[in-house]
Amino acid sequence: MTLFLEQMLNGVQFGVMLFLLAAGLTLIFGIMGVINLAHGSIYMIGAYAGTWVAAETGSFWLGIPAALAAAAISGVAIEFLVVRRLYQRDHLDQVLATFGLILIFNQTITILFGRQPLFVSMPALLDGSVELLPGLFYPIYRLAIIAVGLLVAVGLYLLINKTRIGMLVRAGSTNREMVRALGVDIRLLYTLVFGLGALLAGLAGFMAGPILAVQVGMGEQILITTFVVVVIGGVGSIRGAFFASLILGIVDTGLRAYLPGLLRQVMVGPEADALGAGISSMGIYLLMAIVLLIRPKGLFIRNS
Amino acid sequence: METSLKRPALLISVVIALIALPLIADATGYTALMSLATRVLIYGIAAASLNFVLGYGGMVSFGHAAFFGIGGYVVGILYQHYSLGEPLLGFIPGTNQLLITVPAAIVVSGLMAAVIGALSLRTGGVQFIMITLAFAQMLFFLFVSLKTYGGDDGLIIRRANELPGLNMRDKQTVYYVCLAITALFFVILWRIVNSRFGNVIVGLRQSEKRMAAIGLPAYRYKLMAFVISGMGCGLAGALMANFLRFASPDMLHWTKSGELMVMVILGGVGTLFGPLIGAAVFIVLETLLASWTENWQLGLGLILLFVVLYTQGGVQALGARLFGRRA
Numbered sequence A: 001m002t003l004f005l006e007q008m009l010n011g012v013q014f015g016v017m018l019f020l021l022a023a024g025l026t027l028i029f030g031i032m033g034v035i036n037l038a039h040g041s042i043y044m045i046g047a048y049a050g051t052w053v054a055a056e057t058g059s060f061w062l063g064i065p066a067a068l069a070a071a072a073i074s075g076v077a078i079e080f081l082v083v084r085r086l087y088q089r090d091h092l093d094q095v096l097a098t099f100g101l102i103l104i105f106n107q108t109i110t111i112l113f114g115r116q117p118l119f120v121s122m123p124a125l126l127d128g129s130v131e132l133l134p135g136l137f138y139p140i141y142r143l144a145i146i147a148v149g150l151l152v153a154v155g156l157y158l159l160i161n162k163t164r165i166g167m168l169v170r171a172g173s174t175n176r177e178m179v180r181a182l183g184v185d186i187r188l189l190y191t192l193v194f195g196l197g198a199l200l201a202g203l204a205g206f207m208a209g210p211i212l213a214v215q216v217g218m219g220e221q222i223l224i225t226t227f228v229v230v231v232i233g234g235v236g237s238i239r240g241a242f243f244a245s246l247i248l249g250i251v252d253t254g255l256r257a258y259l260p261g262l263l264r265q266v267m268v269g270p271e272a273d274a275l276g277a278g279i280s281s282m283g284i285y286l287l288m289a290i291v292l293l294i295r296p297k298g299l300f301i302r303n304s
Numbered sequence B: 001m002e003t004s005l006k007r008p009a010l011l012i013s014v015v016i017a018l019i020a021l022p023l024i025a026d027a028t029g030y031t032a033l034m035s036l037a038t039r040v041l042i043y044g045i046a047a048a049s050l051n052f053v054l055g056y057g058g059m060v061s062f063g064h065a066a067f068f069g070i071g072g073y074v075v076g077i078l079y080q081h082y083s084l085g086e087p088l089l090g091f092i093p094g095t096n097q098l099l100i101t102v103p104a105a106i107v108v109s110g111l112m113a114a115v116i117g118a119l120s121l122r123t124g125g126v127q128f129i130m131i132t133l134a135f136a137q138m139l140f141f142l143f144v145s146l147k148t149y150g151g152d153d154g155l156i157i158r159r160a161n162e163l164p165g166l167n168m169r170d171k172q173t174v175y176y177v178c179l180a181i182t183a184l185f186f187v188i189l190w191r192i193v194n195s196r197f198g199n200v201i202v203g204l205r206q207s208e209k210r211m212a213a214i215g216l217p218a219y220r221y222k223l224m225a226f227v228i229s230g231m232g233c234g235l236a237g238a239l240m241a242n243f244l245r246f247a248s249p250d251m252l253h254w255t256k257s258g259e260l261m262v263m264v265i266l267g268g269v270g271t272l273f274g275p276l277i278g279a280a281v282f283i284v285l286e287t288l289l290a291s292w293t294e295n296w297q298l299g300l301g302l303i304l305l306f307v308v309l310y311t312q313g314g315v316q317a318l319g320a321r322l323f324g325r326r327a
Helices: A002-032 A037-059 A060-081 A091-113 A140-162 A164-174 A176-179 A186-208 A218-233 A236-263 A269-294 B008-028 B032-056 B065-086 B098-120 B125-147 B173-192 B196-206 B208-213 B219-245 B255-269 B276-291 B296-310 B315-327
Strands: A131-132 A136-137
Touching: A002 A037, A002 A131, A002 A136, A002 A140, A002 A164, A002 A186, A002 A218, A002 A236, A037 A091, A037 A186, A037 A218, A060 A186, A060 B173, A091 A218, A091 B125, A091 B255, A091 B296, A131 A140, A131 B219, A136 A140, A140 A164, A140 A186, A164 A176, A164 A186, A176 A186, A186 A218, A218 A236, A218 A269, A218 B098, A218 B125, A236 A269, A269 B125, B008 B032, B008 B173, B032 B173, B032 B196, B032 B219, B032 B255, B032 B276, B065 B098, B065 B125, B065 B219, B098 B125, B098 B219, B125 B255, B173 B196, B173 B219, B196 B208, B196 B219, B208 B219, B255 B276, B255 B296, B276 B296
Parallel strands: none
Antiparallel strands: A131 A136
16 A cells, blocks of 8 residues: 555656646647647756756755756747747648757757766755655655645646736637737747746756756657647646646556556566566557547547 | 659659669769668658658658558568568468568558558647657557567568569669669559549648538548558568668657658658658768768758758758759
């Protein structure tokens, strides 16, 4: 039972990380209609910038503003230099241009930091475990990630539903032309949304640092999963992205934890492990295929 | 789309150049040219197949590497069962005959395309892009986990498939076989594109409602196009497995789907020979940049960005514009 709860928490933690990425992606997707493959690169930039500053200064906490700033600046730069020209183009051009951006960023990072993965140690404050229930110890750092993710979710909810900017964002995702016709500077709004999405991606990248290796290619791995989240949740829906992230995080972690064990009962050990790992990697895609076949626009978009 | 055929002189000179290529490679001592050309032809087939749904049909598939990989794995798996002498699933004997493996690869990838297409075509737009990607990723992870067939190390094919009367261990022979198949493929594709069926596909891209209004079942036509396209990619995958004597999950990776798309867009979407030109440009660029600098991806990325942002319609359009300006 404690093992099960621990896996559930791991699932929530992974889901929250996905949400930080998916929130930005779904806004960019839903409001601007741009498929941004480079979102994973921004995640990588945040991870590298934060980890590098943390390693140079010796302070984990200084890494946070560095990661956020680097990610937001590169996000705004991407929007200003490249993505801005792609709004009127079809999805194909967007995929190609942002695919090019991935190559550029990966290679630039390799030139700057080399191929060796970077590591960052956890701050003393968040190191160690805490006993949540009798017998259930859980790392504080992962709990902190969950807390940050939930805080961001609440913050985004308030931003989207209670502020003027949020109102414009919602209006923009329903009817772009109408918002423009009402005299709103839609370009500025787009840049803001893009920057915000990049900021969250950078945050996710830096927080992933102490758990995963900071290396070139880390962005693409999580990018595809994030797209799955966005599509399952429904393009443009923050609420959808939140629930889809959690569902996906838990399903993915659960499959990885339990499937090899189940298969081992009917197969030999190493083969069961390999097949289990393979099928659990397929799990989220299968889930997405099923969701799309039943609700072609995603779980949280009303079919009209 | 018929521009390339309106200039038969150009087409004929390109074909002659391709036939003479091994001689040129021998004469100049630049033997790598031939394997480069073989790869261009094979990727040309795959990109042209993708272009059939993407350019003509307007269905942006981000998962065509799946069919490419399936084609490769059909060749690899049949070869493995042939060399071990044990039948596949207990009743299908393995084989190393090109005349069997290639049609088998085409049929299997066609069947997979039928299944994936039937499900994916129920969605549209961004969702279609993502669901095709999802299916390709599923197959990618399936092959990664199949330890019997090499898992993520891939499957080595010790010898290229045999073709009666030809020595397939000779690189030059392999090149000519690929060239002949490519020529045949483009003739068939040209016939399809200019048939009534091809016109319906183009019509569906322009307006599905209009096609439905004149009484055509859109879904069935699109599915058929998707299957044809999958079969073409399967053919390319089977040839690639023979050329590299290797099939690996990398053939199904999503970046491969991305590369195929890049080739299509580089060459010009919705043109018959555009994807072949795009494949040539992509592979030559990749090879050249890689020989100059370790950081070739940076250059490739910048070129891609330039092509998308500043040329409309790929290299062909760029050439036409430069040519037009000069004239």
